[in-house]
Amino acid sequence: MRAFQFTQAKTVDAALDPGSRFLAGGTTLIDLMKLDVETPERVVDINLLPLARVEAAPDGGLKIGALVRNSDLAVHPEVKARYAVLSEALLSGASPQLRNMATTGGNLLQRTRCYYFRDTAYACNKRQPGSGCPAMDGYNRIHAVLGGSEHCVATHPSDMAVAMMALEAVVHARKDKRERRIALDELYLLPGTTPDKENVLEPGELITYVTLPKLPAGTKSHYLKLRDRAQYEFALASAAVVVSVSGGRIERARIALGGIATKPWRSREAEAALEGKSASEENFRAAAEAAMHGAKPLRDNKFKIELAKRALVRALTVMTA
Numbered sequence: 001m002r003a004f005q006f007t008q009a010k011t012v013d014a015a016l017d018p019g020s021r022f023l024a025g026g027t028t029l030i031d032l033m034k035l036d037v038e039t040p041e042r043v044v045d046i047n048l049l050p051l052a053r054v055e056a057a058p059d060g061g062l063k064i065g066a067l068v069r070n071s072d073l074a075v076h077p078e079v080k081a082r083y084a085v086l087s088e089a090l091l092s093g094a095s096p097q098l099r100n101m102a103t104t105g106g107n108l109l110q111r112t113r114c115y116y117f118r119d120t121a122y123a124c125n126k127r128q129p130g131s132g133c134p135a136m137d138g139y140n141r142i143h144a145v146l147g148g149s150e151h152c153v154a155t156h157p158s159d160m161a162v163a164m165m166a167l168e169a170v171v172h173a174r175k176d177k178r179e180r181r182i183a184l185d186e187l188y189l190l191p192g193t194t195p196d197k198e199n200v201l202e203p204g205e206l207i208t209y210v211t212l213p214k215l216p217a218g219t220k221s222h223y224l225k226l227r228d229r230a231q232y233e234f235a236l237a238s239a240a241v242v243v244s245v246s247g248g249r250i251e252r253a254r255i256a257l258g259g260i261a262t263k264p265w266r267s268r269e270a271e272a273a274l275e276g277k278s279a280s281e282e283n284f285r286a287a288a289e290a291a292m293h294g295a296k297p298l299r300d301n302k303f304k305i306e307l308a309k310r311a312l313v314r315a316l317t318v319m320t321a
């Protein structure tokens with residue numbers, strides 16, 4: 001790890017330094033600094049900021065501070081009662097120790113687990129633009145089948161973000177005196193020709209909190225994660241489903257997939273295939289086909305296409321049973 005300047009901010013204004021990186025739980029940032037993948041010159045510890053509360057939002061939704069720990073959010077009574085998909089996604093991630101440290105803001109901005117990104121012995125367009133992408137012809141079992149480009153096929157690893165995508169979360173961010181709201185679906189960028197640019201936040205822009213809208217009465221939700229082992233493992237494919245069914249007919253569906261794409265993947269195609277239809281396995285399968293239409297497999301990850309379809313069908317089946 002290289003030497004860096006370390007400060008602790010006690011107010012949001014004091015934390016807003018465009019030349020610094022924010023330290024929240026540190027479970028991504030410190031890891032990557034030890035690997036020399038991230039080499040910030042200045043690090044601002046934001047753990048003293050008053051952003052660790054979960055509160056009711058004026059519109060009936062929920063306001064989640066950027067420093068709320070993943071373990072606290074997962075068991076918050078409002079989250080368990082009204083946003084089960086989020087609680088399930090959080091509890092499926094990492095380990096209890098990591099969830100005790102990991103924060104809402106840090107989880108959204110965690111970096112990819114692509115082996116080539118995390119190992120400076122290899123080229124990586126995300127780390128060093130223009131250097132190449134060894135995953136294209138290398139070992140690419142964990143890589144993306146949706147949203148990739150010839151420059152990068154690294155998956156976004158967050159479970160929480162997939163659930164928040166299906167819940168249509170909104171990120172609130174501060175830079176200088178300016179506050180802005182960013183729909184989560186618009187936070188992440190596809191790699192295209194600039195995989196080093198992962199989201200629309202500007203340097204030094206701080207996520208202050210995330211809001212979840214109130215869900216229509218009768219909405220049910222579920223998160224299903226498929227992985228190589230039952231605990232302490234990232235998703236190979238996951239599905240977050242938020243659905244209202246009335247009289248056996250799907251009135252509203254919000255669908256997001258994880259583990260298969262370069263960003264948490266909202267599937268409007270699957271939603272359109274479900275809305276207005278009966279809650280049947282045949283229609284779930286049609287939605288899964290629509291979600292994965294256009295998927296581009298690499299040498300080792302073709303299995304993810306069928307795995308993601310099955311994850312979505314299974315999640316919908318369990319939830320509407």
Ligand SMILES: Cc1cc2nc3c(=O)[nH]c(=O)nc-3n(C[C@H](O)[C@H](O)[C@H](O)COP(=O)(O)OP(=O)(O)OC[C@H]3O[C@@H](n4cnc5c(N)ncnc54)[C@H](O)[C@@H]3O)c2cc1C
Nearest residue numbers: 024025026027028029093094102103105106107158159207
């Ligand atoms: C062994 C291991 C297994 C894991 N397994 C899983 C898993 O199964 N599923 C899963 O989803 N995740 C998993 N994770 C990832 C883990 O969830 C993340 O590391 C964690 O959520 C990051 O949160 P943090 O607060 O520690 O972020 P930090 O490391 O503090 O920060 C991460 C990034 O976000 C930035 N940042 C932090 N807070 C803010 C803010 N408020 N505003 C702007 N920028 C900010 C930082 O500058 C940094 O760039 C795993 C991690 C490890 C180490």
